[in-house]
Amino acid sequence: MTPPAAVIKDTSMLKQKEMISGNYRKLETAVADGRKVAATFVPGNLNELIMCFDMLNNLPEINAIQNGLRKKTGAYIMEAEKRGHSEDVCTYVKADLGMIAKGNIGPDGQKLPDPDLLLLSYTGCFTFMKWFELLREHYKCETAMLHVPYQGDGRISKNMISYVVKQLREEVIPKLERVSGVKFDIDRLRENLARSARAEEDFVWVLESAKARPSPIDAYFGGVYYIGPIFTAFRGTEDATLYYRLLRAEIAERLAAGQGPVTPAGDMPAERYRLVVEGPPNWTSFRDFWKMFYEDGAVVVASTYTKVGGLYDQGFRHDPDHPLESLAEYCLGCYTNRNLPSRVDLIEQYMEEYQADGLLINSIKSCNSFSAGQLLVLREIERRTGKPGAFIESDLVDPRYFSPANIKNRLESYFQMIDQRRGGGKSVPARAA
Amino acid sequence: MRAFIGIDLGSTTTKAVVLDENMDVLGRGITNSRANYDTACKVAKYEALLAARFTLLQRGLASVVAAESRLEDFLGSLERSFRLGQFVEQLDDLEETCLDKAKGDRFKGREAAIAEAIRLIFVALRADAPALFARDARRKSDFFRDLAGSRFMAVGQETAKAANLSYDMLLNLYDKAIIEVENRPPSGEIKDKLLRALARLIDVSPELADLVAEVSDPVRAALDIPAEEVAVVGTGYGRVTLPFSKEHIRSEILCHGLGAHMMYPGTRTVLDIGGQDTKAIQVDDQGIVENFQMNDRCAAGCGRYLGYIADEMNMGVHELGPLAMQATRSVRINSTCTVFAGAELRDRLALGEKREDIIAGLHRAIILRAMSIISRSGGVRDQFTFTGGVAKNEAAVKELRQLIIANYGDVVININPDSIYTGALGAAAFARRAVAN
DSSP: OOOTTOOOOOHHHHHHHHHHHHHHHHHHTHHHHTOOEEEOOSTTOOHHHHHTTTOEEEOHHHHHHHHHHTTOHHHHHHHHHHTTOOTTSOHHHHHHHHHHHTTOBOTTSSBOOOOSEEEEOOOSSHHHHHHHHHHHHHHOOEEEEOOOOOBTTSSOOHHHHHHHHHHIIIIIHHHHHHHHOOOOOHHHHHHHHHHHHHHHHHHHHHHHGGGSSSOSSOTTTTHHHHTHHHHTTTTTSHHHHHHHHHHHHHHHHHHHTTOOOEETTEEOOOOOEEEEEESOOOSTTHHHHHHHHHTTTEEEEEESGGGTTOOGGGTOOOOTTSHHHHHHHHHHHSGGGBOHHHHHHHHHHHHHHTTOSEEEEEEETTOHHHHTTHHHHHHHHHHHHOOOEEEEEEOSSOGGGOOHHHHHHHHHHHHHHHHHHHTTOOOOOOOOO | OEEEEEEEEOSSEEEEEEEOTTSOEEEEEEEEOTTOHHHHHHHHHHHHHHHHHHHHHHHHHTTTSOOHHHHHHHHHHHHHHHHHHHHHHHHHHHHHHHHHHTOSGGGTTTHHHHHHHHHHHHHHHHHHHHHHTSTTOOOSOOSHHHHHHHHHHHHHHHHHHHHTOOHHHHHHHHHHHHHHHHTSOOOSOHHHHHHHHHHHHHHHOGGGHHHHHHHHHHHHHHHHSOOEEEEEEEESGGGGGSSOOGGGBOOHHHHHHHHHHHHOTTOOEEEEEOSSOEEEEEEOTTSOEEEEEEOOSOOTTSHHHHHHHHHHTTOOHHHHHHHHHTOSSOOOOOOOSHHHHHHHHHHHHHTTOOHHHHHHHHHHHHHHHHHHHHHHHTOOOSSEEEESGGGGOHHHHHHHHHHHHHHHOSOOEEOOTTGGGHHHHHHHHHHHHHHHO
């Protein structure tokens, strides 16, 4: 493995960094610049629509993640708990509320603006609604709620799409117009969506490069960087389109050279295990967590977390010809809006298409709604594929719930279990002991 | 003797198993893990190699000493003589170390009195030693720290009083010295020590003189067989601290699965309750792990839980099971937290519940936790093998049997008297296999 001195960042990475800090800079000066700000969530976010009103997009989940990576969330969570939020509440929520309580200083050290609109564009996570209720109480600002029906029977019906479109027309767009003072222009939306679709095409190409052996990317630890622009405040921008073009070119080079993924310790020398991972990573010990994988040659070839902001690899693209319908379809199609059977089907598909050695579930302690049923998912995948599964538990941004010794122990056991199973189960003579 | 060694570095004890080329167990060794895995590893290995030597002696003498009971009697006497010799050696070391610790300004003017007190204590300890290793002697523990410590405390109090010295000060010297002594791995060749033990045997048991003369040559022959450590594999929580390369380290999940399979080839589900974790492992018909679950975030329901309760009750951990077996009913303990269980325990005592009934309830509580982990791993399949330190606790076993039968029906439940060595056995098998491959 090349020494960690090789911190030469890829062009795409530098580009993304600049995009993120650029957005934070715009948020910092929003009031002075007279820009209106919407706060919204990752799954089902309507970035292309928000852009039509010259509004900025501030994503509380992303702030929590960025603060988690910077090891600031422990103190924020304690602050929120001090203010009466229980230990069992989603730690993204507590990290956000704690940050606000401590002066709303954003991850890059500058004050974040108060939102002008709380845009709840996805209701599959009930906690989102409660989160915004608390924020509304705090900011006393406008709230728009888009009710997105759950895919209870695993499919999106025409009625569901027209139900969401109707709300967009009658509730969300008029509110955005009122708050921003900008008239809605559907052609502007079409242009944004066309750029999104171009970026989505390149993004899917990057994700699918992991089908190669060795995989040129890690679709989980690397994947969380790759989803950055498309899941957040950049989908529909020229910047995002350019980012994915750069990224695709870089990955294409790695693929052609037969290289494995880039890790914080340099290029990964040998791919020993190919895994599919379900569940978000732990952010407060992200590097340590990743190290437990790459040190043992484990590469994540597909993950469901990189689908929470849209299942582009299943063929969905934002469609300029059907702008509102495609926004509705996008909201309805997020991974988090899928029922258990279709989650199982998707994971099974990944296991096969990406030739994975097994499924690993990182179950999130403070997310009961998403973690429920994960053991059943694991069993079902083991049954269908015959590949071994493993289950670990940690948390999103609460550093107290990441136990490195325990997690490492389970991962090592799991990797060795894969080795052992590969050995075809060589018989061990069982003599009297 | 080509030895394949597995070492399981647990949080409480460190175990070693020596296998021969045919995968037969030659010897097992166990020691307390202390805070020093390196020493624990050396001591456990030394003990296992010693036990292996006894196996060789047994094999070598089987044809010479026809009567099996006579041979066992002789080997038992030899081992006791060896243990006594080793114990006295460590006492000498401990005395010297205590004296060494009694130097410095703090002790000015009292050096002679302290030295004399220590000398008297160790005279008493040495005088007591043969009784500890006499035939049929019952020892609460085989670990030097426990044996020497309890006697030191018993003798020390009187000695301090007579010498007009502080007992706490003497105890403090002991505490400092014991850490050093138990962290010094045994020195010297096993062979020489066994020969000395053999010579002492005649002094202690003159009735064995004829037999000793008779077996002298085959004993020497068995002791002369060179021991070749072909491969060592480590497992358990302390495994990363072992001076082994990565390929000589295996996860304890794999080792327990394989070890249980070797003990009972029909095993499909393994439950291991150790000091700080509970593991439920599903294995296939070759002992290969198919699935596993472990306790996460909390160690309530593990061996340490019982240790904590024993402390709360002012009892030894090994006394809990027998006490619980005297229960006429089981008091319901709801807590899933070790510390809260202590609070519940005191509450129940205050309410007038009987000690044995409360302890029975606590055993049920830890097994209920284990049942939940078993469910997560995929339930119980026939046959079921229970391993780890807690498998030695009869009350825990009783509760487990009841719950397994109630939830999974008529399943064969295996509990091996040597189940504490399951992980080390699996590791030794991996060592053997690594060479075979």
